[in-house]
Amino acid sequence: MTPQQPTASPTRHKRKKRRRKINPLKVLRLLLPVILFIFLCVVMCVPSPGHDTSSESAEEIAAEQAPIVELFSGANVYDLEKLDTVSFYRRHLEKMPEPTQRIKVNYFGNLRPYFNDSNYVHWQEAESYGLQPLSDTRSHWQLNRPIVKVTTCADYFLDTLIFSRPYLVPEAAATLREIGHRFRDTIAARGGGDYRIKVTSVLRTPQTVRRLRRRNRNAIDSSVHQLGTTFDISYASFVASSPAPARSVDDLKGILAEVLKAMREENKIWVKYEVGQPCFHITARNTDSK
Numbered sequence: 001m002t003p004q005q006p007t008a009s010p011t012r013h014k015r016k017k018r019r020r021k022i023n024p025l026k027v028l029r030l031l032l033p034v035i036l037f038i039f040l041c042v043v044m045c046v047p048s049p050g051h052d053t054s055s056e057s058a059e060e061i062a063a064e065q066a067p068i069v070e071l072f073s074g075a076n077v078y079d080l081e082k083l084d085t086v087s088f089y090r091r092h093l094e095k096m097p098e099p100t101q102r103i104k105v106n107y108f109g110n111l112r113p114y115f116n117d118s119n120y121v122h123w124q125e126a127e128s129y130g131l132q133p134l135s136d137t138r139s140h141w142q143l144n145r146p147i148v149k150v151t152t153c154a155d156y157f158l159d160t161l162i163f164s165r166p167y168l169v170p171e172a173a174a175t176l177r178e179i180g181h182r183f184r185d186t187i188a189a190r191g192g193g194d195y196r197i198k199v200t201s202v203l204r205t206p207q208t209v210r211r212l213r214r215r216n217r218n219a220i221d222s223s224v225h226q227l228g229t230t231f232d233i234s235y236a237s238f239v240a241s242s243p244a245p246a247r248s249v250d251d252l253k254g255i256l257a258e259v260l261k262a263m264r265e266e267n268k269i270w271v272k273y274e275v276g277q278p279c280f281h282i283t284a285r286n287t288d289s290k
Helices: 024-045 053-065 077-082 119-129 137-141 170-189 206-213 249-265
Strands: 156-158 195-201 230-234 269-274 279-284
Touching: 119 269, 119 279, 156 170, 170 195, 170 230, 170 249, 170 279, 249 269, 249 279
Parallel strands: 156 195
Antiparallel strands: 195 230, 230 279, 269 279
16 A cells, blocks of 8 residues: 655645835935946046147156156255255166167277376376375365265266265366267267266275275376376276167277367367276366466
């Protein structure tokens, strides 16, 4: 016999599920803030008619590339030390770009016999308007001439100094800037290239001269660098700030030699072509006395 299945109770009824009614007003209240936020974003992002976005983007790029300089309205002159006008010009490529393109250079033969002004000539010129050698701590505070600080700028790049200090008398600082400016102008006139000269040595003291003599035989005891009128510019290394157009070191050296030759003929500088340390040893001449 098969077991009988229990019969459902006639009194049990299936419960009907009640559906929740959606209130449109409540939904609108929830979505209204989101809709307003999206609308405001769209209005702010869409440019107005007649608005020139290209000029705005160009201004933004120029602002990013320009050096950051803050203006101080106070009367305290020491606030000027807070200005950072150097960091922008320290940007450069780690190495010289390649492959290089030739640039016009007016070569005039071997540079060593042409730039051969003796140390006596340099010293005689520097002694006429330069500093007294900084012999002790007191002499650092009792200078017979004003000096200016030399920093990396648009016209030249100041290398890391180990045996010298970044100071020159005003006449020498102006001459250094003129050399760098004429060097860049010559390159621009012959096809372009973003290069700067590299300054490797500036003001020295008797102590730094003695230290340097152990490594550089060109650094004699009577170094004219002690008078603040003389600086060294490398002819074996230049600073590139853009990869194109790429120029070779030999061509850049030739252009630098052209600039120095012209300024020497203008009675603005004395030049010695150094071999042990690959640099031009330059003393600015006192043009005011001419």
